[in-house]
Each structure stands twice: as structure tokens, then as C-alpha cells.
Amino acid sequence: MLVTRSLRKSPFGTTLPARPGGYAGTMTEPQPGIRPPAGPRPHPVPALAIRGLAKRFGGKIAVDGISLDVPAGSFYGIVGPNGAGKTTTLSMATGLLRPDFGTALVHGVDVWARPLEATKLMGILTDGVRLFDRLTGEQLVSYAGLLRGMDKDVVSARVAELLAALDLSADAGTLVVDYSAGMTKKIALASALIHAPRLLVLDEPFESVDPVSAANIRDILDRYVESGGTVIVSSHVMDLVQRMCDHVAVVAGGRLLAAGTVEEVRAGASLEDRFVQLVGGRSRTEGLEWLRTF
Amino acid sequence: MVAHLLRLKWTLLRNSLRRSPWQLLGLIIGGLYALGIAGFFCVALVLLRTADLELARTVVVLGGSAALLGWGTVPVIASSADMTLDPARFTTAAVPTPQLLTGLALGGLIGIPGIATTLVALATVVTWSRGAPAAAAAVAGAGLGVLMCIVLSKVVTTATAGLASSRRFKDVSALAFMVPLMLMGPIVAFVAQGAAGSAGFLTELAGILAWTPAGAAWSIGADTAAGQYGPAVLKLLIATASLAGLAWCWKMLLEHALVTPPFTAGGRKRAGRMGLFGVLPATPTGAITARALTYWIRDPRYSGSLVVIPLLPVLLFFQASQTGDYGVLAVIGPLAAFLLAWSISADVSYDNTAFALHLASGVRGIQDRLGRALACLSFAFPIVLVFSVGPFFVTGEWEWLPALLGLSLGVLFTGLGLASVISARYTVAVPLPGDSPFKKPPGNVAQTMAVQFGGMGVLLVLVLPEAALVVAQSVTGSMVPGWINLVLGPALGLLLFAIGVRLGGKWLDARGPELLAQLSVNR
Known part of the structure; x- marks a missing residue:
């Protein structure tokens, strides 16, 4: 479950050239250093099961056949360089972008066959979409709750608690359009949490969030995972993922390079070094001599 | 350089x-x-x-x-x-x-x-x-x-x-x-x-x-x-x-x-002002109505079209005073009905990618459609009533009231139904959220014009019965077609409204992600 093999053939029939990290698109053996898991699985039904998701935008293949199991109760990090296909994969897994190939199951519910059922189980923070920002922060989070058909009193109680937890109470009545980037991120997170989902999918949740708020959010997420929830975060801050997550998947060029527990994937090295090794693309540091001549 | x-x-x-x-x-x-x-x-x-x-x-x-x-x-x-x-x-x-x-x-x-x-x-x-x-x-x-x-x-x-x-x-x-x-x-x-x-x-x-x-x-x-x-x-x-x-x-x-880079000013405001969300029913449809109405007030792209409405009588009155033919004032009712109903034909395009929230929350298409249409209807209905009856105080030709009132209501309901279908399927180029209503929108102008004119053409066909009855009254001089129109207009309009909301909802359920993908192109 925790080991991923690259597909023999991508849905688009492409093959990737060998990478400096030792990865080749047609490889069928597990990555060195990643061993099959030992012991019984804690939850038989994964919180999110992705099978062969693929998406092409015009001539560009954004996601080239990704399969992944996110165990229930895990804190799962998805890392990858810019343009790796993280956002596209998560959009397809959460029902926002229809895949060209593949399926996604949330706690066994097919996202694309039974979308209304699947969205009930998920809370989604999407990167790069707008919010209804002419509402006040309080109104926006309540709106997200009411759209889910929640009870009015429950919504208003939860909104107050969420805003307090995310340090937004003082700005609850301010229009979201006047929020800073970090505050906007936090209010979007609150909108994703309001209905107490079983699975949280957070795309770049810590971008432009200040360190204190980020620590608060981490606490909230840790407690959420402790009580049985599942969190998927995408990020390119390796330190954060290594500290916060128990599982990690490395995505690059629209493909899955490695997946498993953080210990398995990093194989003794730091996650960042392992990531660079897997993804490749580190340029030699020779050259740029002129930069030292001032 | x-x-x-x-x-x-x-x-x-x-x-x-x-x-x-x-x-x-x-x-x-x-x-x-x-x-x-x-x-x-x-x-x-x-x-x-x-x-x-x-x-x-x-x-x-x-x-x-x-x-x-x-x-x-x-x-x-x-x-x-x-x-x-x-x-x-x-x-x-x-x-x-x-x-x-x-x-x-x-x-x-x-x-x-x-x-x-x-x-x-x-x-x-x-x-x-x-x-x-x-x-x-x-x-x-x-x-x-x-x-x-x-x-x-x-x-x-x-x-x-x-x-x-x-x-x-x-x-x-x-x-x-x-x-x-x-x-x-x-x-x-x-x-x-x-x-x-x-x-x-x-x-x-x-x-x-x-x-x-x-x-x-x-x-x-x-x-x-x-x-x-x-x-x-x-x-x-x-x-x-x-x-x-x-x-x-x-x-x-x-x-x-x-x-000196630009900065945004604005005081901090505490919680407790829920506005319309506190008034309208706490259901998905009610929340969508509250959100849409809040936008009609707060977003200049919406309120801009509301500012236009009171100017309509002024414009037409000026026109009439030039020619001396005040009969033209009777057009205000149907015209306002058309403008108001048509204003939500680009509703999802105005949302831009914020529409993702509806998709991610599992809102059913019909709730989305109905919520938006009811928001528009809540103020459009009284406005159209006033604009349909008002001109007759000036012209005194009361025998035309039933026919034109029927036409206005028919146009209003039919237009809202049609707009609900169109905005569920097609995106058009509109100013982005936060932009001036005058700003040249990004995206394809040609498709916008095709959708807008195509939609208006369909609307024209759909309100033909009401229009025909108005013509019938002017040809025969009898008030019977007018009275029929007063019943037929709202009845046919409401029927088409219901069909439009249902069909739009169905399309939205089926093609929500595709719609969002279209919206993400212009952002």
C-alpha cells in the first residue's frame, strides 16, 4: 500500500527519460530504500485512493498516471517542484477537475460517480482560486457551512470558534477583499473546516501565513489527525513536511516518484536531500564566476 | 532601452x-x-x-x-x-x-x-x-x-x-x-x-x-x-x-x-454583522440568495446595473418629450424586465473561480440556480410592477395595462429561466471580481457576443406568445387579448422559469467541473 510503482505505461503512452535521481518512467521495481510495509494495515479502506489519474491540457501533460493510497488517519504530505502537477492531481481527486483517465475514491466513495456524497466527506482548500471576497470573513465561513446544509446555530457557534482559533476574530466583520494574503488563506481554511470533514485536502495551506498562525494551524491539524481525521497537504517546504507529516509522496513531471512513510521515503537522509535526489534538476554550482567578482 | x-x-x-x-x-x-x-x-x-x-x-x-x-x-x-x-x-x-x-x-x-x-x-x-x-x-x-x-x-x-x-x-x-x-x-x-x-x-x-x-x-x-x-x-x-x-x-x-507602493486602508470590524444571512432561511438555497443579494449591493459590477434601472424612465421620458409621443413610455416595463432578468445570465462568470466553493460543497445544481434567480426576482418583481403600471399615470391609456403587464411578467420570468440555463452552461467575458465594471474584460469577446445574442434570440422566441397578444390587441382594438395576456404571461413565464431552473440545475450537476475549468481560463 505504501509503495508505489510507476505505471508501466502512462495513460498517454509516454515514457520519461532517465533522471539523475535514478528514476525512470518505465521502471517497475520499487525505489531503492523504500521497502514494502510490515505489519497489518490499520484501516482497510484508505481515506483517499487514487488510481491512474491523468490530465492533459492541450499539448501539455500535467498529470501522467498517478496512483496513490492515503491511509485513513494519516497526515500526508505531497511534495514536488513547481509545475509538478500537485494542484492538478488534488483538483482531480476532490472533484473540481474532471480527469482524462483514472478514478479517485474518498473513503470508498467514487468522487466522479457519486460527487455529492464524496464532497460531504471532504474539506478542500484550493490554491489559486478566488473566494466570494465581498462577504465579510464571518459571512464567508457561514456561507460555506450553510451551503453544506448545516444547521444555523451549529454554523454560528463553529464560525465563532474557528475565527478565534485562527486569530481572525478582530477582523470577522471586515470584507475578505480587504484581508491580507495570509488572512485570506486562513479564512479559506476555516471554510474548509466548518463541516468537520473526515478528509482534509489542503493545497499550499501555509503559503504567506505568518509563523504564529502557521503553528496554530499545525496544532489544529495535529489534534484533528489524533482524533482520526486524515489530512493531505501539498507543499514545497520540505522541512515543514518532514516535521509535520507521517507520510509523504514525491511528485514531479506529473508522475509519482516515491510514496510511503516519511522515514521510508527519506531513507536516512533529510527529506530535502532525498527530494532533490529523486527529482533531479540541481544545476552544478560551478559557473556564475562573475557573481563573485562584484 | x-x-x-x-x-x-x-x-x-x-x-x-x-x-x-x-x-x-x-x-x-x-x-x-x-x-x-x-x-x-x-x-x-x-x-x-x-x-x-x-x-x-x-x-x-x-x-x-x-x-x-x-x-x-x-x-x-x-x-x-x-x-x-x-x-x-x-x-x-x-x-x-x-x-x-x-x-x-x-x-x-x-x-x-x-x-x-x-x-x-x-x-x-x-x-x-x-x-x-x-x-x-x-x-x-x-x-x-x-x-x-x-x-x-x-x-x-x-x-x-x-x-x-x-x-x-x-x-x-x-x-x-x-x-x-x-x-x-x-x-x-x-x-x-x-x-x-x-x-x-x-x-x-x-x-x-x-x-x-x-x-x-x-x-x-x-x-x-x-x-x-x-x-x-x-x-x-x-x-x-x-x-x-x-x-x-x-x-x-x-x-x-x-x-510609495499602493496600500489598502480600511478599519477592522468585529463579528456580529451577518446581514442578509441572518434574515434569509438557513438552507443552501437561502444562503445562495443571501450571497447573491449581498453582491448586488456590494459589488459595483452588479450594483452598476442597478444604478441604470432608475435612469431608464428618465431616458425614455426625455425621448418621449422630444417627440411628443408618450406612448413609448409603456416599453419601460418589458424593457426593465428584460434587463433585470438578463443581468444574471453571466452570474457564474461574475463569480469567477470563487464558484469552486459551490462545487466543493456539493451544492446541488437546482439549489444554485434557484438561489440566484430568487435573489434577482426579489427586487426585480416589485421594480417591474412599478415600471409596468407607472407609465399609465402619464399616458392615461389604461386599456393597455393588462396586455403590457402580462408581457412584462412573461419577459421577467422567462428571462430568469433562460438566464439560469445559459449561465449554467456558457461563460462569457466579464470584468474580473474587484475590477471596474467598465474595464475591458479578459477572454474571448467573440464567444461572449455569440452567447449573449444567441440567448436574446432564444428569449425573443420564447416570449412570442405574449408579444403576439399585444399585437393582437393593437390590431383588433379589443381588450380580450390583453386580459388573456395578463393570465398567460405570468403562467407561461413561471412554467418556463421552472423548466429553466431545473434544466440549468441538471446541466450544472453534470458539467460543474467543466464550467469551473472554463472560468479558470479568465482569471
Whole structure:
């Protein structure tokens, strides 16, 4: 479950050239250093099961056949360089972008066959979409709750608690359009949490969030995972993922390079070094001599 | 460096066209439109070559001053429509100011308005080619005039950029400009009447403007052609000095703007103001209605169209008072019904990618459709009632009331139903959230026009029964068709409304992700 093999053939029939990290698109053996898991699985039904998701935008293949199991109760990090296909994969897994190939199951519910059922189980923070920002922060989070058909009193109680937890109470009545980037991120997170989902999918949740708020959010997420929830975060801050997550998947060029527990994937090295090794693309540091001549 | 900036502008323009062939088609249509207008002016100016010198002078000076006025005001109204070469983006590039200014000014020429203005300005050279000195003077005048247009627009955009970056200023100014724009017709008619009253008025006005920075550049050619070299030299000095003054203002403003980035002001407000969310039922549909109504009030892109509605009677009343035929007032009801119902035909496009929240929350299509339609209906229904009944207090032709009231309600309900279907399936190019309602929307203009006109065509077909009954009353003179219409209009309208909301909801359920993907293209 925790080991991923690259597909023999991508849905688009492409093959990737060998990478400096030792990865080749047609490889069928597990990555060195990643061993099959030992012991019984804690939850038989994964919180999110992705099978062969693929998406092409015009001539560009954004996601080239990704399969992944996110165990229930895990804190799962998805890392990858810019343009790796993280956002596209998560959009397809959460029902926002229809895949060209593949399926996604949330706690066994097919996202694309039974979308209304699947969205009930998920809370989604999407990167790069707008919010209804002419509402006040309080109104926006309540709106997200009411759209889910929640009870009015429950919504208003939860909104107050969420805003307090995310340090937004003082700005609850301010229009979201006047929020800073970090505050906007936090209010979007609150909108994703309001209905107490079983699975949280957070795309770049810590971008432009200040360190204190980020620590608060981490606490909230840790407690959420402790009580049985599942969190998927995408990020390119390796330190954060290594500290916060128990599982990690490395995505690059629209493909899955490695997946498993953080210990398995990093194989003794730091996650960042392992990531660079897997993804490749580190340029030699020779050259740029002129930069030292001032 | 100047060549670099020009090449950058050109590359930006070309790349913006690469995004889709529709964009190219939109530019071609826009270009042809501008070319048509510019061509008309050019031909007129060429013909003026043989006209009376005083007449030619009046036309060129007034036209030139009007162009300057346009370049000075349009950027404010349209929230600086062209910011592809936003000076703020060059802050860190350390471009020497003179080169930056020259590059940005010449870059302003690349684009439809710049090219059109240049063409028309060059046509004035033909008007004054009544001798070598006059032609040479006209070339200088045209050059100075065009440069003044561009530099003035830069001064205005830079000066308002600081102000305009405050959201409240943007919201208010967009609405404030809507009113004079709507009343443009009556204002122009009024001015024209005044002008016709005193024949010498325009000539006098041109004479005065020619001595001001506004018209000086445009009258150099005329003065030279008339052999008045003294005034011509003076006006050349006035124009050059004004251009230099404007350029200096621009330089100062730009240097100031580059070191003071815009900031957003606004106090912090605590919780407890739920607005309409506290009033309307706490269901998905109720919440969507509350959200939509909040946007009708707070978003200038929506409230802009609400400002237009009260001006409708004013416009039509003015029209009627010109012709003396007050019967035309009866159109207000159906017209307002159409405008209001049609205003939600681009509702999802106005949401832009914020629509993802509906998709992620598992909102059912019919809840989405109904919520938006009810929001519009909640204020459109009383407005249409008032506008349908009101005119008859003026005209007194009460026998038409049932027929026209039926037509208005039919148009309102049918339009809302159709708009619910259209906005569930097609996206159109609209100003982005936070942009001025006047701003040229990104995205394909051609598809927008196809969807809008196609939709209106369908609406016309759908309300044919009601329209036919109005015609029947006017042919037979009997009130029976009118009374039938009063029943049929709302009944048929409500039926189509229900069908539209259901069908739109079904389409939305089936194609929500595709709709979101279309929306993400323009953001």
C-alpha cells in the first residue's frame, strides 16, 4: 500500500527519460530504500485512493498516471517542484477537475460517480482560486457551512470558534477583499473546516501565513489527525513536511516518484536531500564566476 | 532601452493573442470597429481639405480637444484599461527615467486607441496640405497633439493609481461614472440644441480652445495655412510648453509612485454583522440568495446595473418629450424586465473561480440556480410592477395595462429561466471580481457576443406568445387579448422559469467541473 510503482505505461503512452535521481518512467521495481510495509494495515479502506489519474491540457501533460493510497488517519504530505502537477492531481481527486483517465475514491466513495456524497466527506482548500471576497470573513465561513446544509446555530457557534482559533476574530466583520494574503488563506481554511470533514485536502495551506498562525494551524491539524481525521497537504517546504507529516509522496513531471512513510521515503537522509535526489534538476554550482567578482 | 520597451509591449500584445483564437477574433473585431470610426474621420478630414478654412479649423480644433478629453477621462473610468506596461513593474529594473518615460509613452501608441488616434491625427496633415509650410506645421501639430493625448492619459492614470488602488474609491467612482455615461444621449442632445441655437458658438469655442493647451497643437496647421505665422509660432510654443509641463508632471508623479507602493486602508470590524444571512432561511438555497443579494449591493459590477434601472424612465421620458409621443413610455416595463432578468445570465462568470466553493460543497445544481434567480426576482418583481403600471399615470391609456403587464411578467420570468440555463452552461467575458465594471474584460469577446445574442434570440422566441397578444390587441382594438395576456404571461413565464431552473440545475450537476475549468481560463 505504501509503495508505489510507476505505471508501466502512462495513460498517454509516454515514457520519461532517465533522471539523475535514478528514476525512470518505465521502471517497475520499487525505489531503492523504500521497502514494502510490515505489519497489518490499520484501516482497510484508505481515506483517499487514487488510481491512474491523468490530465492533459492541450499539448501539455500535467498529470501522467498517478496512483496513490492515503491511509485513513494519516497526515500526508505531497511534495514536488513547481509545475509538478500537485494542484492538478488534488483538483482531480476532490472533484473540481474532471480527469482524462483514472478514478479517485474518498473513503470508498467514487468522487466522479457519486460527487455529492464524496464532497460531504471532504474539506478542500484550493490554491489559486478566488473566494466570494465581498462577504465579510464571518459571512464567508457561514456561507460555506450553510451551503453544506448545516444547521444555523451549529454554523454560528463553529464560525465563532474557528475565527478565534485562527486569530481572525478582530477582523470577522471586515470584507475578505480587504484581508491580507495570509488572512485570506486562513479564512479559506476555516471554510474548509466548518463541516468537520473526515478528509482534509489542503493545497499550499501555509503559503504567506505568518509563523504564529502557521503553528496554530499545525496544532489544529495535529489534534484533528489524533482524533482520526486524515489530512493531505501539498507543499514545497520540505522541512515543514518532514516535521509535520507521517507520510509523504514525491511528485514531479506529473508522475509519482516515491510514496510511503516519511522515514521510508527519506531513507536516512533529510527529506530535502532525498527530494532533490529523486527529482533531479540541481544545476552544478560551478559557473556564475562573475557573481563573485562584484 | 526605448526599443526594448516597445518590443516588450509588442510581445505582450502578441502573446495575449496566443491564448486562444477567439482572442484574436475579438481583437480583429475591435480593430475593425476602431478602423471604421478612424476611417470615417480620416475621410472627413481629407474632404475638409477643400472646405472653407474657418470651418476646417473649427472641426480640427474641436475634434482634437475632444480626443484629448477622451484620453484624459477614459483611463479613469475604465480603471486604467491598459496597464500592460505598468510602471510599477519596472521599479526594480533601474531603467533611467527619461528612457522609461519615452518608452512608456511610445508604448502607449501600440494598441487600438493609439493607432486610431495617430491615423486620424495624420489625416489632419492632408486637411492642411494647402501649401508646404502648412503641411509641415500640421505634421508638427499632429505629433504634438498625439503625444499630449498619451502623456495626459499617463499623468491621469499615475495620479489616480494611488487613489484608485483603494477599493472604496474604485467602487464608488465606477458607480459615479455610470450616471453621466447613461445620460450621455440627453446631455449631447441638449448641448447640440444649444449649439444649433447660436451658429457662431462652435466657431467661437474653437477660437478660444485654440489658445489653450487643449487645442493649440491642432490649430498650428490652420494658422499657417491662413498665413498667420505669428499666432502659429505662439501656439507651437503653447503646445510644446504644455507637453513639457505634462511630461514633467508625469515624471514627478511616477518617481513618487515608484517609491510609495499602493496600500489598502480600511478599519477592522468585529463579528456580529451577518446581514442578509441572518434574515434569509438557513438552507443552501437561502444562503445562495443571501450571497447573491449581498453582491448586488456590494459589488459595483452588479450594483452598476442597478444604478441604470432608475435612469431608464428618465431616458425614455426625455425621448418621449422630444417627440411628443408618450406612448413609448409603456416599453419601460418589458424593457426593465428584460434587463433585470438578463443581468444574471453571466452570474457564474461574475463569480469567477470563487464558484469552486459551490462545487466543493456539493451544492446541488437546482439549489444554485434557484438561489440566484430568487435573489434577482426579489427586487426585480416589485421594480417591474412599478415600471409596468407607472407609465399609465402619464399616458392615461389604461386599456393597455393588462396586455403590457402580462408581457412584462412573461419577459421577467422567462428571462430568469433562460438566464439560469445559459449561465449554467456558457461563460462569457466579464470584468474580473474587484475590477471596474467598465474595464475591458479578459477572454474571448467573440464567444461572449455569440452567447449573449444567441440567448436574446432564444428569449425573443420564447416570449412570442405574449408579444403576439399585444399585437393582437393593437390590431383588433379589443381588450380580450390583453386580459388573456395578463393570465398567460405570468403562467407561461413561471412554467418556463421552472423548466429553466431545473434544466440549468441538471446541466450544472453534470458539467460543474467543466464550467469551473472554463472560468479558470479568465482569471
